[in-house]
Amino acid sequence: MSTPSSQTPEFRSGFVCFVGRPNTGKSTLTNALVGDKIAITSNRPQTTRHAIRGIVNRPDAQLILIDTPGLHRPRTLLGQRLNDVVRDTYSEVDVICVCIPADEAIGPGDRRIVEQVQTIAPKTRKVGVVTKIDRVGPEKVASQLMALSALMGPDAEVVPCSAKSGRQLDTLSDVLVSLCDEGPAFYPDGELTDEPEQVLMAEFIREAALEGVRDELPHSLAVVIEEVVPRDGSEIVDVYAHLFVERDSQKGIIIGRKGARLKEVGTVARGQIERLLGTKVYLDLHVKVAKDWQRDPKQLGRLGF
Template sequence: MVSEFRSGFVCFVGRPNTGKSTLTNALVGSKIAITSSRPQTTRHAIRGIVSRDDAQIVLVDTPGLHRPRTLLGQRLNDLVKDTYSEVDVIGITIPADEKIGPGDRWIVQQIKAVAPRTKLIGIVTKIDKVSRDAVAQQLVATSELLGEDADVVPVSAKSGEQVGVLVDLIVSTLEPGPAFYPDGELTDEPEETLMAELIREAALEGLGDELPHSLAVVIEEIVPREGRTEKQGELLDVHAILYVERPSQKGIVIGKGGARLREVGTAARTQIERILGTRIYFDLHVKVAKDWQRDPKQLGRLGF
């Protein structure tokens, strides 16, 4: 007997840097969410699509929920809370290598207040970093945090351990329903957003703590290069601006003699060409938008 096809929307929620984006990428099997060791890397609700013969999971990758200090922070939190009430399952990510703290408890309280009827799953992430005993202790602690009704599963998105078990668990909690997207589609995110996020990820790598919140990327235009022969293949000219809040940050992003900015372009281009299957030429510029995180007009212009 063939089981009924199931489908639904799922989001992973947790403190910043608990492995949500890495987990999304592991389930989808392709890089669609940016990952960085810096908190507050994700800024958009990127959807990844997991298609199986018996089910389709639409993953919504949200920014980490945090106590906001700026208007940008508040808008990111609002984005997350809007997502809570619209999904079928919420996976709470708790890293195996950190004790459960006030931040985790605050997030669970927020979820239960905003979406009391949404199904919760506890996901203990980064299990490749600790011993089996430590994983077992964290599973018990997570179960106590979420309540006895919530299933809890340990995973390592990095090694792939237990990822299949997590997918099976998610599918089992979804209601019967149709596929939302054609088979083979990985994300419904516009190319411009994906490019901007991957440029920002490349720019954040190896930079100081002050920069993650202060950096925004806007794709000005994407233009197919004219006069290319069939043998040469398509080439897209991508014009992008990296916005920072202070002149001192502009120098950090550009680097000595523009070396840092060239590295950013090379790293982002490699990722984007792999996803789109098209060659890219980047024209990157860095501009200062003073204190944009606190300015409603500038936030709107930068897409928040």
């Protein structure tokens, strides 16, 4: 007969969401914990537009991480809908992680997010996460931890980590598991995301297109996969995608001089898509103008928002 000390710990599972201002490292942290790329990253704010689910499989637990768009003051209908996605997620998870970068002072936006979290989900367990600790020294990390702890309240745990260097990621994972209830795995072992392949393909193309562009363009860019067709008699998969922008001038930015920029976007995105599908890919990209689509309910619907 086994004694309590010799019993195998019960398996735990739960849903965890990362919230915070735009560009606080939520997507990079999600990818680092999952161990693979399932959310696109960029130094441009408001890169994430969907609640992307990543799955962390451990011998003792399964964490379903939900990377949400950054909460912000919306200026368009798209912005309002992205904020709605975040708030809807609050009510569906077991743990809410508020992400604050180590190298940026806590500001009004951070305080507003914590206030919203406490109001919308007062009983949900919460963790403060100081991200990007590789960018600052120990004293700055310590002061940021104290500031975030004061902001989150006495019931919230606070953890520093760096997705880039991997520091403290195991500690963060352990804390999240400890806050989840005992329960079964929700997904088969080895599965990393439940996102449809076409959604991930569109996101990889958008990420490639965002590199090095002007500040206003990221908000105006959307990608739709029109068709994915295995080529007859070949292992190649043909992928046809449209990149939508709001103005003709933006179309020129994406295409570049003599099509050079669009070709580069295709090369980078194709590599990501081939890795996702595990086969060679022919990627056909076309840029179209959908005037003011961020403010048009009908166009937002057609573009998947």
